[in-house]
Every structure is written in C-alpha cells, then in structure tokens.
Amino acid sequence: MKEPSANTSASTSRAVQFVESFGGPEALSVREVPVPQAGAGQIRVRVNAAGLNPMDWFMTSDAETAARFGLSLPCGFGTDYAGVVDQVGDDVRRFAVGDRVFGGALSRAVASYVVVDESGIIAAGGEAHRTPDGVDDRTAATLAIAGCTAAAALAVINPGPTDTVLIGGAGGGVGVFAVQLARLAGARVIGTGSASSADALRALGSEPVTYGDGLVDRVRALAPAGVTSAMDLHGTDTAQAARELGVPDERITTIAAQVDGITPANGGNAAPGAIEEIAGLVAAGQLRVPIAATFPVEQIRAAIDLQAGRHVHGKVVIDLVASRPSRG
Known part of the structure; x- marks a missing residue:
C-alpha cells in the first residue's frame, strides 16, 4: 500500500x-x-x-x-x-x-x-x-447526489428549446441544478417556491410561481400557451398540477414520491459521465x-x-x- x-x-x-x-x-x-x-x-x-x-x-x-x-x-x-x-x-x-x-x-x-x-x-x-x-x-x-438526481430527472423529460418546463421545489438542493440544466438545454422554466424564494429562483433563470392552492391557475396565467413537461422535486403536487395542465405522463417525473404512470428519477440511474459534465459546467462558470x-x-x-x-x-x-x- x-x-x-x-x-x-x-x-x-x-x-x-x-x-x-x-x-x-x-x-x-x-x-x-x-x-x-x-x-x-x-x-x-x-x-x-x-x-x-x-x-x-x-x-x-x-x-x-x-x-x-x-x-x-x-x-x-x-x-x-x-x-x-x-x-x-x-x-x-x-x-x-x-x-x-x-x-x-x-x-x-x-x-x-x-x-x-x-x-x-x-x-x-x-x-x-x-x-x-x-x-x-x-x-x-x-x-454528487443533487447533480446526479437532477441529471436523471432531465433525462426522463428531455427538455429542449421548444419546451416550457414546470419544476416543483425549484429552489431546493436538486432544484438549483435542475433549473439551470433545463435552461442550458434551451427550455423556458417555471419554478415553484415560497413567496420569499422568488428572487432566488429568478437568479437561477426560473420564472417563479407560488406553490399551493391555485397553482394550476397561476401557471396558466404565466404560460397561456401551455406547459410541455414537469419535474416534481418535492412530492406529488406539481406532478398532479402538470396533469391538469395537459402534460402527458411520459414528460413528467418525480424524485421524492411515486405516482402511477409517471417515471421516477433516481440519481443512481444518471448516465455515465453526467456528474463530470456537471462539475465541468461549474468550473466553466455556466452553472452556479x-x-x-x-x-x-x-x-x-x-x-x-x-x-x-x-x-x-x-x-x-x-x-x-x-x-x-x-x-x-
């Protein structure tokens, strides 16, 4: 040795x-x-x-x-x-x-x-x-954990420049990665959080929306053309709201709960090299x-x-x- x-x-x-x-x-x-x-x-x-x-x-x-x-x-x-x-x-x-x-x-x-x-x-x-x-x-x-989990979640919904992504729990540990990775993929991002988190969500590149009762109506007001994909990084409320907004199950994912018909994301399933790519984005100043x-x-x-x-x-x-x- x-x-x-x-x-x-x-x-x-x-x-x-x-x-x-x-x-x-x-x-x-x-x-x-x-x-x-x-x-x-x-x-x-x-x-x-x-x-x-x-x-x-x-x-x-x-x-x-x-x-x-x-x-x-x-x-x-x-x-x-x-x-x-x-x-x-x-x-x-x-x-x-x-x-x-x-x-x-x-x-x-x-x-x-x-x-x-x-x-x-x-x-x-x-x-x-x-x-x-x-x-x-x-x-x-x-x-390691948050980066791989965010990468796995993005792989499920595969966002691109034509997408509007709804991210529940956008200001949390996984959310800060998910928001920025979705934005780097060219997507528009609407992120849920508390009223006090609005500035932090904007700083990440997300359009903030308050979670809780009335979420669907608030998202419709922000995105009248519709939401195309969603990640629920907290529970199931955002996933259910996405369904109400017409998002198909195959473009919704969760990390903290399971919903029948929706594919959950697990950091252990992140693609090989995903965490090195994220670390490289941090080093290059593209991800904060x-x-x-x-x-x-x-x-x-x-x-x-x-x-x-x-x-x-x-x-x-x-x-x-x-x-x-x-x-x-």
Missing part, C-alpha cells in the same frame, strides 16, 4: 455518528473514531467539506428506514464529500496522493476521513471523481451552486434543522476544516 502524504500519525479522527439509536439530529454525536485505512482498490480522502441532502436525514430517521438502505448501528451521516486523496491502496490506477476529489459515500461522509472504492458506486463502496480546477471544496461537496449556509462539524444538529425546515435556498455544507469560519 502506498503511504499517505498527509500527517496521519494520529490514530483517531472525528466522525458524526448515530451510536445508540437512529432518529433525528438529537441522536447524532461527533465522536473520535479510528482513522480508516484504504484497502486494495480503495482510496482514503481527507474530507474538507460535506454537503447535506434531505435523503441523509430521511434514511436515518428510524431503524426500519435505515435497514431498507442497508444501514446499521453504529452508523455515520451524510453522503456528499470533497477533499484530498491522502492514501491509496494496492492496484489503484486512477488516483494519486494529493489529488482533489469529490463524490459520495452513503451515510459516512461527515467525517475527517472517508475510504471509497476507486471504481465504486455511492450506495456500495462509495465513489470518487476528480475536482476540476476552479471548483472549491464547498461547492464540490454539493454535486448557491451555498445557503456552512457550519462547523460541531454544529451538525443545527445544520440539519436548517435544511429540514425546507425553506433554505441552496445547499447546506459542513466544514471539516477547523480554521474555516462557521457560517458562510
């Missing part, structure tokens, strides 16, 4: 974990754990930032849900990470010590170190991608990732509370580097 270049003489490091039970943020604690070691075909990453997603706290909300995702106690938290390779195992060819990387490691990313497979998937062994020059770690730590807030790892519970409130515009990131400021 090749030796790490970073100073890893300490035998323990920090990780956010559920120890006694699954549950809400109150069940999490920051613990001292053994420094993991990279085995054959694996790399160890010194994590600088970890991005939060709703799936992180959904799948660890109780023991039954956790078991469905193959999780057991003690269990880590968070999936998106970004940092620097500091150890490579035997037979690793694609990465070297010192490479900047980002990716996903299911429910174990909020930690000082994470070990992932060189050629794995998020749900089994974890994955890693090179971080392009010009993309900072906080931004890179938001890309709003960071709503950053927290030090010691404030993990507050970070989850903020995101779970569903009113944050953009991504929430955990800093694993002590010298960084606690809020951004």
